[in-house]
Amino acid sequence: MTFLGMPAGGGNLTGEPFPKAAKNTLANAQMRRNLAKATGTIRTKRANVVAELPDWADLRAAGAAIKDEVLANLDDYLVRFEEALTSRGTHVHWARDADEANRIITGLVQATGTREVIKVKSMATVEIGLNEALADVGVHAVETDLAELIVQLGNDKSSHILVPAIHRNRSEIREVFRREMPGVDPDLTDDPPALAEAAREHLRRKFLTVDVAISGANFGVAETGALVVVESEGNGRMCLTLPRTLISVVGIEKLVPTWQDLEVFLQLLPRSSTGERMNPYTSVWTGPTEGQTSHVVLVDNGRTATLADPDGRAALRCIRCSACLNSCPVYERTGGHAYGSTYPGPIGAVLSPQLTGVDKNPTLPFASSLCGVCYDVCPVAIDIPSMLVHLRERVTESKRTTPESTAMRAMAWAMSDARRWRRLIRLGKFGRVASRHVPLPGWTTARDLPQPPKETFRDWWESR
């Protein structure tokens, strides 16, 4: 069931059920060590730089409110954004879902005649499965973000929003490079600067020669048509600057109303994501720059279905910082692969089921202990725990009959009539015997079923 009948999104948003997938990842001790180390490092860094700002709570409140304003008037902002883009000469395309977005983008790429594109890290393109769609038409997409490159070369899957290869440690990365990177030094060490240098060498020629780039965007400014990419390595700058054709894939919720609003998000995002006062590079461009041809593809893919749920739509405030992943005790142990979606962790557990419809991701809202740390660290104050509880309700509603719902209905029937109830609780005395012999699958594997008392309260009252 999608909410209020709004069409759901497709692409890489579903996988194995969480309990099954988590069993596999929990068994991987190496991965759990890597994750504990990496998330521990980033949690400390984040806490330090957040504590530096006396107005963090005010920025957070403003960030949440700006995003709510965008969502409340999204149609107006989208139209304004489109006008601003087209007036400067950017070509704007709209996609209802992942398939349509892929058709548009592969068409644009094929029209240039290139066999290869370079990519800035972009969650939206992973979500829609763009690399696979490009491969189907014979175009190779080169990931240029270091972590995405590690994932791509290792034939692996992303496990984190910000650092897709977070589940890999330095020696595993060295092995991937030695195995898969053409012409790499066989004596490559696992020293991180040496690994970064190897990636620089590997990608340099691509940056200087490949003529089509694909990016996402962290923000789009409705007022001016400016697009913003926030990054660290400079691969983003390379892709945005050197190729003659630039295609930017933008989820429709990525807008902010005005240029001024970035004064909030350019403080919230870097401190929440990499735990830095500012990320090394942020690129802003307004319309095609320096003779480029520029396309923007606006993607729905389940975002309007998410918007339709008043208790779930705040998930669309997300600026993909990944602070909730880094803080989550469940994520730290299961890793991102267990979530089966492009968006793992707490935000994935509320976003993925809404984008796809809860029937496609019924286990994700339960992949949490509801401890609430994700809400505390969220820079746009998404109340993930409450949303998880709400989505659990939706999952239960969407499944018409479960053993639990049958039992509850029977109970309601019995309790709504005094005589029926009296008869039932007398039967309960027999339950004392029965419960020892009738195991309830699932429930009793980890718990004892309480024994009904020898005498019911009513019997005791009457015989008093």
Add this chain to the structure above:
Amino acid sequence: MSARDEVLARVRRAKGPRDPAPVPRDYRAAGTRGPGDLDLFAERLRDYRALVRIVNADQVAETIAAALRDRGARRVVAAPGTPAEWTELSYPAGIFESRVPLGGDPREAEPTGTPDAASGPEVIRIPVDVDTLERTDAVVTACHVAIAETGTIVLDHDAADQGPRALTLVPDYHLVVVRADQVVAGVPDAVAALAGVRTQTWISGGSATSDIELERVEGVHGPRTLEVVIVR
């Protein structure tokens, strides 16, 4: 129905009331914190392992010459609109007075003189293509605004003294001159100063990555060394 109309129709059906709570802007706003603190700015830059030199206005040319000499740079590109005196001590001959960045005649990219140890590095005023930049050791530019609290320098790529984007991206060393009056306190001050600037790059230290075990490593695809000359 076109995809555009259908997505917009879905949005109209899905969204809630049009009047959410007004945006509370109780954070430290632009213009409320005075000018940026130069010492804090320098400290933040050094945190990113940028090289920092703080000098007086009459020392800019000799500082740039010294920095380029320390770097061992032989081929240097200066953004076409930078003051000629900035690089006059670096190389007195190779100056082209053109405001046209990339896209000119390749012959113009070649400097007029031949460098030798005595005359210092070549200074190219109009790099015409990326290959020229790839063979360049250093680039010298001005900036539009800088942020003390975050150690950030912002370039306006439509300004001739900052040049097109490739200029400060491809060479491995970027020297940027920041005037004291360009340093603001916080991010909101910079955003205010950048209203209407179409193409920007915000730079906070050299190229870096945190992709291996979430530890910061300097030097990936952008310039690996950032040198900042702050003019008091």
